[in-house]
Amino acid sequence: MFDFTVAGHVIPVFLLVLTGFTVGVVGGFIGVGGGYMVTPALIVFGFPGYMASGTDACHIAGKAVISSIRHRQLGNIDWTIALGMVGGTMLGVEMGVRLLNYTKEIGLSGVVLLAASVAVMLGLFIYTQIETQASHKKLDADRAAGKEIGREVKVSKLPLYFQRIPIMPIIKAKKARLVISMWVIVIVGMITGVLAGFLGVGGGFIRVPAMVYVIGTTSHLAVGTDLVEIVVSGGYGALRQSMSGNVDFMAVFFMILGAMIGAQFGSLATSFVRGPAIRYILSYSLILATVGAAMRLLYVVTGGTAEWLAFVAVVFTLGEMVFLCLFIVTLVWFAVRYQHGKSVPDWVPAMVVPAT
């Protein structure tokens, strides 16, 4: 096996390439950096915590560039929303990090962080799952009635309230085809940034639902636009982590090697599916990450004595990446089969775009 050593640990290279590939597929498809999956995975592979975080930040930045280029070609980026959110996000991240440091000072950070992760991810999962299932039912009903169906189907009325807020400046997001107060975009960026800074993640899994359910973009546009955000925030994170000596560039190289193919595949995969499919996979990602975080929380709270909990947390961390990647790859395979008139499972036609 071709291995190399990181901080005294021998790391199997193929695992890094595989991780880069699977998280590249998932990140390109649902618009997340994947830090909440990759950092724990790198720790499992033997990276020290600080090095896992730093190496992951560099890999995320590189992978986001690859995915963004693809999504730009697919027309999935609204630059007005992206640039508006970046400012709010950077400010929010700084506030979130200060909040985290405060909880560290009062000795609560470990448990509070994990509990907050569980609460946020669980809440997002419940809302996304309920709304997506309602959209799926509407899709099935419209198909049965023979109506023409677009790429995006949403039942949530929440964006309409936020789009009616009359605080100037009101901007027109051309690609997203909506008119909204710039302050809504900036404040959404700030709130998601605070959560991201506090939880120590990129925040894609918070920003994508926020863009869909608060600002009112389509799922495809939210994915592409969020990846632009990640290029900026991830790039800054990568720079800071490199300056602090927290990055193993050989590991980044091998992960990007896998991500070069995975990120492009994941981005292109969005053109085969409808919006609810993207939101389903995002919600599955959230619930699996919640279970993994809950296991880690239980392990910490029980004083690190229950070894089976550590095993389950590790298996869930790795299994989540594999599951999501497999789901996306098989969904694309089903979509291609459906477009060629071949048989597919009953739930597939509502989720994929027919041949044009």
Add this chain to the structure above:
Amino acid sequence: MKWFINNMIGYWIFLLAISLGLSAICYEVFLKQMMK
């Protein structure tokens, strides 16, 4: 087996079982000694 493919929840369970199984094998074979 048909239920696991034709039903979305069933397909979810089917893929999750495969993924967790593969991860457990990967952990036992490659990673367990690293965590000791």
